[in-house]
Amino acid sequence: MKRFTNGCVNFMNKYLPDAFIFAVILTIIVFIAAMPAAGATPLQIAMAWGSGVWGLLAFSMQMALVVVTGTAFATAPVVKRALEAIAKVAKTPAQGVALVVLIGSIASFLNWGFGLVVGALLGRAVARQLKDVDYRMLIAAGYSGFAIWHAGMSGSIPLALNTAANLNPETGMANTGGAVTELVSTSTTIFSAWNLIMIAVCVVLTALVFAISHPKKEDTFVVDPALLEDKVREYPAPVTPAEKIENSRLLAWIIGAAGLVWIVVNFFIKIEVNGVMFGKGLNGLDLNAVNFIFLILGLIGHGTPIRYVHAVIDAAHGAAGVILQFPFYAGIQAMMVFKAGATGVSLAAVISNFFVSISNQITFPLWTFLAAGIVNFFVPSGGGQWAVQGPIMMPAGLELGVSPAMTGMAIAWGDQWTNMIQPFWALPALGAAGLGAKDIMGYCVLTLIVMAVVACGGFLIVGALGIGAI
Numbered sequence: 208m209k210r211f212t213n214g215c216v217n218f219m220n221k222y223l224p225d226a227f228i229f230a231v232i233l234t235i236i237v238f239i240a241a242m243p244a245a246g247a248t249p250l251q252i253a254m255a256w257g258s259g260v261w262g263l264l265a266f267s268m269q270m271a272l273v274v275v276t277g278t279a280f281a282t283a284p285v286v287k288r289a290l291e292a293i294a295k296v297a298k299t300p301a302q303g304v305a306l307v308v309l310i311g312s313i314a315s316f317l318n319w320g321f322g323l324v325v326g327a328l329l330g331r332a333v334a335r336q337l338k339d340v341d342y343r344m345l346i347a348a349g350y351s352g353f354a355i356w357h358a359g360m361s362g363s364i365p366l367a368l369n370t371a372a373n374l375n376p377e378t379g380m381a382n383t384g385g386a387v388t389e390l391v392s393t394s395t396t397i398f399s400a401w402n403l404i405m406i407a408v409c410v411v412l413t414a415l416v417f418a419i420s421h422p423k424k425e426d427t428f429v430v431d432p433a434l435l436e437d438k439v440r441e442y443p444a445p446v447t448p449a450e451k452i453e454n455s456r457l458l459a460w461i462i463g464a465a466g467l468v469w470i471v472v473n474f475f476i477k478i479e480v481n482g483v484m485f486g487k488g489l490n491g492l493d494l495n496a497v498n499f500i501f502l503i504l505g506l507i508g509h510g511t512p513i514r515y516v517h518a519v520i521d522a523a524h525g526a527a528g529v530i531l532q533f534p535f536y537a538g539i540q541a542m543m544v545f546k547a548g549a550t551g552v553s554l555a556a557v558i559s560n561f562f563v564s565i566s567n568q569i570t571f572p573l574w575t576f577l578a579a580g581i582v583n584f585f586v587p588s589g590g591g592q593w594a595v596q597g598p599i600m601m602p603a604g605l606e607l608g609v610s611p612a613m614t615g616m617a618i619a620w621g622d623q624w625t626n627m628i629q630p631f632w633a634l635p636a637l638g639a640a641g642l643g644a645k646d647i648m649g650y651c652v653l654t655l656i657v658m659a660v661v662a663c664g665g666f667l668i669v670g671a672l673g674i675g676a677i
Contacts, residue, residue, distance in 0.1 A: 212420040216343075216649030226528060226630035226637075226644040230535040237542045237554065237585055244554040247547035259541020260534045263588065267533035269498065271526040274638045276501035277324030278522035279515065281639075283508025290332035300340035300427070301418040303333040304348040308414040311352025316359035316406065320497040326352045327636040335435050341422050342430035346640040347650030348417050350633055354654050355406050357623040358397065361493070363589035364597075364619040365396035368611065382597035386605040395612040401674055402616060405665045412657045420653060434641060440517055453513035459506050466503030525638025536631055540586045544595055555582050555595040563603040569670040571609045572617040575600050576666050579621020587631040592622045605677075613675025620662050627655040 223229065234256070241252050280286055293310065297303035307330050315322025326349025334342045357364065367373055368391035373381040380387035396402065422428075445451045452458070472478060473496065477486030509515040543555045552560070562578035563571075579596060586592055596618050604614035626632045628651060630644035637644060669675055 208416070208420045209422060209426075212650065212653060213422065213426060215652040219645050219649035219652075223645040223648055226634065227532055227535075229630055229644065230532045230539075233585065234535055234539055234542075237539050241542045241545060241554045244557045245545050245547045245551050247545060247551070251547055252542055252545065255541050255545040256538040260538040262541055263533050263537035266588070267529060267537075269495065270533065270635055271529045272498045273320050273324060273501075274526040274529060274635045275519055275522045276498050276505055277328070277635070278525055278639045279518040280501045280505035280508060281324070281328040282518050282522070283505055285508050286504075287332075290329055291336065293329060294332040294336045297333055297337060300337055300421045303337050303340045304344050304421055305414040305418040307333060307345055307348040308351050308417055309410065311349045312355055312406075312410040312413075313352070315352045315354075315356040318361045318497055319353065319356035319359070320361070322352050322356060323350075323632070323635045324501075324639060326350055327639040331435055331640060334430055335432070338432075339424060339427060339429065341427045342640075343428050343642065343646045344417065344421060344650050346636060346642055347647035347654075349640075350636045350647060351413055351417070351627065351651060351654040352410075353632060353636075354413070354623055354627055354658055355409055357589055357619040358402055358406055358616065360397060362397060362619050364593050364615045364622075365391075365393055367593060368396065368615050369393050382593050383601040383611065384598035386601040387611045391612050391615065395610070396616050399612070399616075401665065401669050405620075405661055408665075409658055409661045412661065413654050416653050416657055417650070420650075440514075442514065454511045456510055458512055459510060459515070463503055463507035466499065466506075470500060470503065525635075525641070528634040528638055532631070532634060536587060540588065540591050543582070543585050544591075553595075555586060556599055558582055559596050559599040563599065566603070566607060568608045568676060570667070571604055571607050572613055572666040572670050572675065573663060575604070575614060575617035576621040576624070576662055579618045580625045581621075583622045583625045584629055587626065587629050589619075589622055592618065608676055610675045610677045613669070617666060620666075624655070624658050624662060627651040627658070 224232070238249075238252055238256065241247065241255075242249060245252070247255075281290065294303075294306075297306045307326060310329055311322055311326030314325040327346055328349075330342075330345035330349040333345055334340060356362065367382065368380065368387065371390060374388075374390065375381065379385040380391075442454065445454045473485045474488055475486065477484070479485070505518065506512070506515045509518055544553045546553045546556075558581055559578050562574040566574045578600070579592060582596060583592055586595055597615075600614055600618060601611055604611065628648060630637075630648070633644055633647065633651075637647070
């Protein structure tokens with residue numbers, strides 16, 4: 208196992224370019240492939256690309272804030288002490304990487320944005336505690352927790368299927384091609400027995416595989432301890448009125464208290480304010496809410512406004528990859544879904560339709576999972592994946608006698624699967640860790656293989672047993 212892992216790491220180090228170059232190469236590949244698939248001219252595809260580049264602009268800002276607010280929050284003294292306490296549970300490198308997989312997976316199951324940051328930050332904490340642990344593997348272990356996010360409580364597809372606002376009396380549920388006309392309960396998707404079992408098996412096996420694959424001492428990449436230390440600033444006693452305001456704990460606590468009120472009301476108290484309903488519980492834990500929580504707790508944790516300003520400045524460099532690369536992935540997504548004329552077929556639809564054509568009731572969940580994994584490589588947004596594949600796979604599943612819950616979750620599992628070799632989602636974690644994509648992708652191949660075995664076997668079993676059949 209160690210030899211195989213070293214081979215994957217060496218291969219990625221040699222042949223995987225910088226994440227930005229990877230995005231550029233994908234852009235060229237999709238540009239060429241989309242023309243014959245969509246029956247489009249080079250000019251049409253180029254225009255689709257240029258028009259789509261800013262399609263993820265709001266999302267890019269959200270993800271940049273995940274990096275900045277999450278990292279700034281983690282450098283608060285109280286949070287650093289908490290992470291160090293958790294990290295001390297691990298006594299050996301093998302225990303360290305397994306611990307990071309488990310904690311990162313739990314965090315990602317609760318909320319994907321939270322999980323992306325927690326895994327990387329805990330990895331840094333473990334590296335500070337264990338001097339002979341492989342730092343690259345730790346960050347890969349933290350990112351591996353993200354492999355189960357779409358089957359968890361913040362999964363875009365299962366939540367969309369259970370959202371009343373997506374129902375239209377005439378056209379049915381959005382992005383289902385009219386195949387779904389009523390809400391699909393999360394008890395049949397996220398909290399179904401088969402989904403929870405597959406998640407548990409994936410997480411436990413991944414933790415074990417990482418533990419037994421930790422490199423030998425001579426092959427271990429030990430990070431320079433200085434790189435793990437957060438910048439320490441000196442704050443002399445304030446003298447001028449401006450300095451006293453900047454260092455006012457009262458200001459931090461006034462804003463912090465207001466933010467805490469919003470957090471408590473939004474998640475725990477049902478109340479309507481100006482037509483907006485609060486008190487949604489964990490259903491309200493979207494990306495904006497996660498960033499708000501990090502923002503407020505970070506301000507409180509650092510104690511004064513100026514200390515938090517400096518923490519954010521120090522954290523901002525980690526968002527560079529998100530700012531540069533997300534527009535390119537938005538352009539790739541636009542080319543994947545482009546259709547020339549009313550009767551045209553997009554490249555994403557060509558891929559999906561092929562897998563539908565070779566499916567039956569037993570194999571449909573498996574082929575849907577594999578199709579989603581391929582499409583996700585080029586359309587790595589969960590919402591984008593649903594918009595691309597939902598209208599194709601949901602009616603096809605219904606026609607084959609497969610329930611919407613099973614089809615939707617098969618797409619969700621495929622969407623999360625190939626994230627392990629797609630740098631798009633790794634960028635926030637890499638920014639927080641100070642690494643590049645090729646540093647961790649060799650280790651992430653381990654998670655990719657574990658998920659492939661568990662998901663392919665699981666979907667074949669549920670198909671053969673008739674689970675999800677209608």
